[in-house]
Amino acid sequence: MRVSAGDDDALALPSRSSQQLPRSQFPHGGPRQGCRCSPPPMSLDRLLSELAANAERLGRRWEAAVRKRRRHGSRAACEGLEDKKADAPIQLHTPLFYATCALGGLLSTGLTHLAVTPLDLVKCNMQVDPGKYRDISSGFGVLLQEQGLGGFFKGWMATLVGYSSQGACKFGFYEFFKKCYSDIAGPEHAEKLKTFIYLAVSASAEVIADIALCPMEAVKVRVQTQPGFARCLTDGLPKIV
Template sequence: MSKPGNIELYTSKFYATCTLGGIVACGPTHSSVTPLDLVKCRLQVNPDLYTSNLQGWKQIIKTEGGVSKIFTGVGATFIGYSLQGAGKYGGYEFFKHYYSHTGLFSQETVNKHKTLVYLAASATAEFIADIFLCPFEAIKVRQQTTLPPAYKNVFEGLSKVYANEGLTGFYKGITPLWCRQIPYTMCKFTSFEKIVEGIYHRLPVKKSEMNALQQISVSFAGGYLAGILCAIVSHPADVMVSKVNVDRKPNESMGAATSRIYKQIGFNGLWNGLPLRIVMIGTLTSFQWLIYDSFKAYVGLPTSG
């Protein structure tokens, strides 16, 4: 095993470091775009509510009690996406190595079809990560799409949902969340790997000859392009997550709820708020890769890609 810095690759310390890097990359970045997310979620539920981001923020500040209200849901966002980032990035590093070296895929398949490994590893990691994210996503969406917000903070939300609905209340949206997040993450990691691979292939110097800042710049560019693709692929499910968490009736099956909501909003309704989400997700994804790879370089690990 090679040993960049003091951390041996593919050991428990390596995976723990990558997991911490995922927390650092995802929790703060998702929290920072809460104002964008707030307007986006409300427009998904009611497309006539605001005419623009700026108009939405002005109305929220004026009618709901000040600037702090544009950060409605930030607590649930920070906790939920920190947990998700841990599972997503740490899990991806683990499963990418696991699927490449345990005989699940032949070495010939791994060498010829790396994309299959990227897809399988990212899908597995996200499936697990969403189990941790889902309760906090449910609280966030309810806070953001109800007027006035259903809960004052994440802890009140957790308490009330559990008291009124039990554990089921936290996982009402798990299926659409998987439908949103798993394709999103498969696209995010696989397209990032392929885009970065393409960038390095076209550069006049090898990656090993580039300094950390140059490598991180490549990660940033690859992350933004990957983020645009992610936003488009996962947007219909993102709309459905918002609608289901707010509008699913007691004892209504997921299939029935999804069918009823789709009849209400139609195909075009699945794309409400897409331009805003492209900006939000492109920015998020690029900064997540920037932070994640900066963290890896800081602790002595090689950058991604």
């Protein structure tokens, strides 16, 4: 059945025969109802602006929820309600605060270095034997041919333990030294010397973090570059000791 565009009655009330037609005969998903037309396609600029507006609204809601939770935790602490202590935020410069920072460094640094173990393995072998491992692509090819897929993660345990220790010390001692050096400078000079204080804080934390990493790095490099030295950290560290 053909329906003309000017037939208002046919457009408003389609006949029974038109309702029985398959949907494939209607390019817009079905017969037109009334005089309503399909909406125009949304432009890219309008789509991006709406997404940005939605993201901003979600951010404001999230911020309001966080502030409400903090106020609720502070009120519960003042009233002495023991069952509400879990909602209170972690106080700055407390052992729990430093432990939380260390845990964040442990997870972020250890897991990210574990993920790039194959690349680090090729890099170390290129430095030790540049004739055999000429570049990254050929290095991966040599490892795959000689050791299989399992060879790409040789030394993974030393990498995980070493860089987890480094990240924990780096994040934790950074916050500790920042409080310590700021107290030494005093409140009247801490803001003026903030850049130099932060440089000293980063250097101090990095020294401790690299000392924690050094034994594991020694085991990792030997496991990765000296065939037959050890299988992993558990038998490589006792040999060095």
